[in-house]
Amino acid sequence: MSLKYALLGVLSMREMSGYDIKRHFDRAVHFVWNASDSQIYRELRGMERDKLITSRLIQQESKPNKRLYRLTDAGSAELDAWLVSPVETPYSKEPFLLRLFFMERLSDDDARKLLEARLREVESLLDVAAERLSTYSDVSRSAQPERLWWQTRLVEGMRRTQSAEGAWLRELIRDLDSRRSARAEPDAGSGESDDPADTP
């Protein structure tokens, strides 16, 4: 249901076509939200039907015609109402964490490879965040000062949590290695039993 609000949000900045929105998503909004172009076009039509946005057709020569959307008053009100509505419980569906949960099935070697791959992903996200922050600070220096305050803070927050994940992954890899050494020792019994980890 949030794509709707993402669209209201970007349209609150300026009038845009579906294509413009997709580009803006890919560039600026990408790390907090994204959607395929077909989904964007479909949603825009639905929102126009619901009177949250209106559109006007722009005739162009040497380029395909396009349809520019902007917020109606109802759309603007809907966006503001959403912004102050109660926060959702942040319960994530992270495929990587799900894997970790069942990682005991894997050899330490395979597990290590996976952790390293994830670490590389996290580090590349950190690079993207750093890039974004430097773009923001350029903009703020040159033109308006107060603008992009929230965007800057947001990216800074993502940098921090990604950083924490990276540190955790590095420790985990290290501990996995030392466990691997300790594993050359005897093997105590590992019996069958009902899972006591099931307790809430």
Next chain:
Amino acid sequence: MSLKYALLGVLSMREMSGYDIKRHFDRAVHFVWNASDSQIYRELRGMERDKLITSRLIQQESKPNKRLYRLTDAGSAELDAWLVSPVETPYSKEPFLLRLFFMERLSDDDARKLLEARLREVESLLDVAAERLSTYSDVSRSAQPERLWWQTRLVEGMRRTQSAEGAWLRELIRDLDSRRSARAEPDAGSGESDDPADTP
């Protein structure tokens, strides 16, 4: 597509009914994955059709009958293949972060309320994680030592990233307050312009 693997994962631990799985999800797997009961039942039937699991019907008196599922060899192989498959790019759709992106539309007062609500959510998740860790350490002390190694590490990782988010939120609230004071000052022009933050 990951629900399938979550189901294969829990069934790899022991034979379970749809109902058992739902309960196990709510308790132990909850913070990495969850699903509604109707989705679980539907998916189980599909997986049985695909020969990843088999089931047997258990007649019960004084309780409804139930259907217990367990992995086939094919299911077990599918799970292992998934566990070592390339990691997905962790690009998140976090409604809260999306809100932050458009927060300039809100008064500082409203924004502050939102940040505080999120902080409370994060803190309650930290409590859940702490609880989970103490359960795990009880189990490890009493019975098998090596068991739950990955689960423990996983929860520890979530604790860390949640912690980082909490720290960031607290700073953000503090800075918002000091910005609020500085706002009692004059107001420089904020004109219309094409968005330079659009640069990739």
Next chain:
DNA sequence: CGAGACATGTAACCTGTTACATGATTCC
């Protein structure tokens, strides 16, 4: 007597992904 555990499902709907279709212009 009502609430909650146990147990499984159907139906409708919304959201998201992928593949395909079209076609001019511009840049290398």
Next chain:
DNA sequence: GGAATCATGTAACAGGTTACATGTCTCG
């Protein structure tokens, strides 16, 4: 000549949510 940009869509499918239906037993 081929790729990228501009521009909008359809169709089919997969994944996920919500509401509803059914019925027994147990515990407070």
